[in-house]
Amino acid sequence: MAEERQTNTQTALYQTLGTLTDTLYLTAQVVSRPGEKELLLSNRVPHGEETRAFFSQLYAAFTRREERSDFVDLFSAGQDFYAIFRYYEGRSLAESFRDCPGNTEKRLTILIRALFRVHTGGTDLPESVQCALLQPENILLDQEENVRLLYQFHPEFFTGNVGCSRWKETAALMEFMLRRELKNPYHKALRDIYKMCQAGLYDSLPPLIRDLEKARDSFGQSGFIPKAKAFFQENKKRLAQVSWLGIVVLFLCLVVYLITSLTGGEKAAGEPITQIGLVSYGEGQEEEGSIQLQDPTRPPEEEEVAFASLPQPEELLTSEDYIVEPGDTWDSICESYYGAAGYAPAAASYNGLDTGREPQAGTVLRLPMKDQLAQYLED
Incomplete structure (x- = not known):
C-alpha cells in the first residue's frame, strides 16, 4: 500500500x-x-x-x-x-526538408549541427534512444534555427524483433538531408562519407562531423568550372524541359558571367580537399611559391618564432578532440584545457586558425597534450 x-x-x-x-x-x-x-x-x-x-x-x-x-x-x-x-516545439527536419530544399551547404550545415546535438545529448544513453534521436521527426529547428531534440522514444525499438543500429540511422538521416547530392557523381566526397557511415567505419560521431565539415568547406574553394558542372548535373532533367528561348537566355547569362570572371574576377582560393577519413580523391594544391601581400600602411607584425617549429597535426604531437561549446573562446578553452590562456595562439596555430576569430560552436578542434605543447613554447 x-x-x-x-x-x-x-x-x-x-x-x-x-x-x-x-x-x-x-x-x-x-x-x-x-x-x-x-x-x-x-x-x-x-x-x-x-x-x-x-x-x-x-x-x-x-x-x-x-x-x-x-x-x-x-x-x-x-x-x-x-x-x-x-518538450520543445518547432518544425522538424521531416517537415522542413521533405523536398530537400535549399543549397547543399545550408543543408549540410544543419546536418552537422543536428549530429553534434545528438552527440552531446545522447552519449552513454541506450542505443535505442540514440536511434530515436536520429529520426528526422525528432530533430527540431526553432525560429533562430537552433537545433533541439525531442526525446520521444520509438515503439519499434522495444519490440525485440527489429532492433536498431546507430550508424544505420545516422546514414538514413544523412541520406534524408543530402539525397539529391548522394545521387550526383560530382559529390564524390559526400558519397564516400555516406558509404563509410553506412558500413559503420567511424568509431564515434565527432570524426564523422569533422569529415562533413571538410566536405562543406571544400564547396567554397572549388572554381567556376566544377560548380557549373555540378549545376548541370543536378538540374539536367529540369533543363531538358525548358524552352529553347530559356536555354538561349541561360547561355547568354553564362557567357556574361564568364567574361566578367576572366576580366575582373578573382581566382579561386584553393582546390577541393584531398583527404576525407580513409578516402583519398582529387589532386591537392601545393602551397609552395605562394605570394604573401602586405599592407604598406600598416607596421609589420612581429613573427612568433615560438610557434614556427610546431609540426603538422599528423606528425609529432599527440592531440585530443575538443568540440567547441556555445560561448567558448580561445582563452577560455586554453584556460580550461591547459590551465593558462597563454596557450591560445599556439592552439589556434595548430588548428590552422587565428586567435582574432573565435571558433564557432560545434567545431571540432584538436588540442595537443600540454607537456608537448609547452616544450615547443620553450624552444
Missing part, C-alpha cells in the same frame, strides 16, 4: 495535456507540473524482459550525467516506468 501510494503521488505531479504516441510498447504524452508553464514530454514504457534492462541503462546514464539539461525525471510506477524530458 505504501509503494502504491508513493507511485500515485509521483504520477500525480504531472498533468497530461496531449498524447503524441499511444501503443502497447510506448505512450508519449505532453505533460506539465501544476502551476508551471514549462511543457514536458513523458515516455511511459511498460516493464518487460527487454525494457527492464533499458530502464537500468537510462537510470545509470542520468545519475552519472547531471549536466543533461533536457532531462527532468525518471521513475518507476507499478508495471511501468516513466522518462520525463523538456
Whole structure:
C-alpha cells in the first residue's frame, strides 16, 4: 500500500495535456507540473524482459550525467516506468526538408549541427534512444534555427524483433538531408562519407562531423568550372524541359558571367580537399611559391618564432578532440584545457586558425597534450 501510494503521488505531479504516441510498447504524452508553464514530454514504457534492462541503462546514464539539461525525471510506477524530458516545439527536419530544399551547404550545415546535438545529448544513453534521436521527426529547428531534440522514444525499438543500429540511422538521416547530392557523381566526397557511415567505419560521431565539415568547406574553394558542372548535373532533367528561348537566355547569362570572371574576377582560393577519413580523391594544391601581400600602411607584425617549429597535426604531437561549446573562446578553452590562456595562439596555430576569430560552436578542434605543447613554447 505504501509503494502504491508513493507511485500515485509521483504520477500525480504531472498533468497530461496531449498524447503524441499511444501503443502497447510506448505512450508519449505532453505533460506539465501544476502551476508551471514549462511543457514536458513523458515516455511511459511498460516493464518487460527487454525494457527492464533499458530502464537500468537510462537510470545509470542520468545519475552519472547531471549536466543533461533536457532531462527532468525518471521513475518507476507499478508495471511501468516513466522518462520525463523538456518538450520543445518547432518544425522538424521531416517537415522542413521533405523536398530537400535549399543549397547543399545550408543543408549540410544543419546536418552537422543536428549530429553534434545528438552527440552531446545522447552519449552513454541506450542505443535505442540514440536511434530515436536520429529520426528526422525528432530533430527540431526553432525560429533562430537552433537545433533541439525531442526525446520521444520509438515503439519499434522495444519490440525485440527489429532492433536498431546507430550508424544505420545516422546514414538514413544523412541520406534524408543530402539525397539529391548522394545521387550526383560530382559529390564524390559526400558519397564516400555516406558509404563509410553506412558500413559503420567511424568509431564515434565527432570524426564523422569533422569529415562533413571538410566536405562543406571544400564547396567554397572549388572554381567556376566544377560548380557549373555540378549545376548541370543536378538540374539536367529540369533543363531538358525548358524552352529553347530559356536555354538561349541561360547561355547568354553564362557567357556574361564568364567574361566578367576572366576580366575582373578573382581566382579561386584553393582546390577541393584531398583527404576525407580513409578516402583519398582529387589532386591537392601545393602551397609552395605562394605570394604573401602586405599592407604598406600598416607596421609589420612581429613573427612568433615560438610557434614556427610546431609540426603538422599528423606528425609529432599527440592531440585530443575538443568540440567547441556555445560561448567558448580561445582563452577560455586554453584556460580550461591547459590551465593558462597563454596557450591560445599556439592552439589556434595548430588548428590552422587565428586567435582574432573565435571558433564557432560545434567545431571540432584538436588540442595537443600540454607537456608537448609547452616544450615547443620553450624552444
